[in-house]
Every structure is written in C-alpha cells, then in structure tokens.
Amino acid sequence: DTVPCNPELWHSDPFCATLRDDRLYGLGSCDMKGFFAIALEAASRFKAKDLKEPLILIGTADEESSMSGARQLLASSRQLGRKAVIGEPTGLQPIRVHKGVMMEAIRVKGRAGHSSDPSLGANAILGMHQVISALIALQEELKARYRHPAFKVDYPTLNLGAIHGGDNPNRICGHCETLIDIRPLPGMSIETVQALLEERLSGLFSKDSGLGIEILPLFPGVPPFETPAEAELTRYLESATGKSAGAVAFGTEGPFFSALGLETLILGPGSIDQAHQPDEFLSLSDIAPGISLFENLIGRYCRA
C-alpha cells in the first residue's frame, strides 16, 4: 500500500515509474516498493536448492494506516524464521529503535442549558479544563520518568492536538472533545499508558458534577520498538553498511515482527524525506548497493 497522492502536484504520473535526473519517480518508489523490487532482485540471484534456510518475502496490507496485515500476522502466530529486515526508507542505515504511536480521543459530556443560569447545565468546557490540567501534569511526569538516549527528543511526548466543544456563547457547553497523540518510548507499553490515562482522568469529576468522561483510542496504536545494540543482526548490518544502528522518528511494523520472535531491524533504500510527498523518488544510486547488501544478507542467513 501507499498513502494517497495529489496527482496535480506531481511533475509526472504518480502511477507510472518515470526516470529523470538519475531518479526513479513514482508513488511508493521510496516508501517502500523500491525496496521490494531490490529484495526480489537480490533473491533471484539464488537458486532455491542453494538455500538451506527459508527466505520469506512478506507484503503486508494497510501498513500506512491500521497495520492490520502485520496485526493479523501476529495473531496467526506463524513461525516465520529467526531474523527480519523491514525495508522502510532509511537511506540504507540500520535502524533498531523507534517510539510507539498512540492517538486517543477524550470526550467530556455535560448538559447544555441557558448561559444565564449555570445550575441549568453542566459545562463540558470547564470539565475539559480539568482534563487538560491533568494531561499537562501527566506530560511532565512521563518526561521526568522516562528517557532514552537514542532519540533526539529523548522523552515520551504527549501532544494536545485538537479540541472541539460547544456551539454558542449563550449556551452551556454540553460536549467537549480533545484529541491527543502520545509517543511512548521503548520499555513502555500501550496498555500501561492507557491505564495511566484511565487512572488520571476517570476520577476527575464527582458524581454530582453532572459531567462524564470517555477515553477512546482512535486506532489500536503502534507499540514502541527496540532491538538491542548488541543483537547479532544489529552488529552484522552495522558492519555490512559501515553505519551505526540508530533511531527513526516514524513508526513501523517492527514491534509486530519482534513480537513474533524475530530479531528485527529496519533498513531500506531511499529517504523518508521523500515519503508521502509529491514527486516521491528513489535515487538510482541506492539501487545497486541495496541489491548487493540484501544479496549478502540472504547469503549469510539462508545459504549457510
């Protein structure tokens, strides 16, 4: 899958591969179908009988949105092998760690009424004020409690991204909703953070306040991901690329493959700067080194 595109902003047809200026332009060329072509080419250089261990190329559905393909794979508990490399665009640098992603809606339900008499209603905006204060306190607490040196922003973030509520100045606000995004660090789980939210928010309003609260995940979340620096695959990919394994600021299906018991790293051609953009491209100069890197990888783990 790819993200949607705006063809009118492209200089060539996004649905055709176009060669221009030593680049291959096309939707998904960098994120991350270029990798798939490179992996297929690397695999085609082996005969099946040469491989002592299975080589599996996996294409998952909906990686850009729900990651439902990877979730399904995890639910099926399939035995896939020992190691996995996910070809997201990393400029052929091995990536062993990223944060998780959670997005939640917090809804405060009150009761609308005429603004002239507060006792006629329960003001959801006032309730949301308490929610936001609690969220700011939680933001500070997470920042003080968790750190990870691999990241430029080395603490878990909590962003207040949107707020909607009320309709008129002369009406007590009956509903208010805020949308938040939390990026947990490796070592934190989605479930732990959801439990923290529940704990801090669910008891905010007394019974007689007339206010209620609901916390709803906007999607099931992507767990944080970390493969140890000393893992065998990390060490090998560092020596094969000459680049030390790092972190990225985007989420991947890495945590799902890790949960299936595979030692997993993220490594692929192209730059994330070109992903999700008009005129997405893959530099031709990434292709030959990519093929030889994956050919060596297959030789090392499957031929031996």
Ligand SMILES: [Zn+2]
């Ligand atoms: Zn993408």
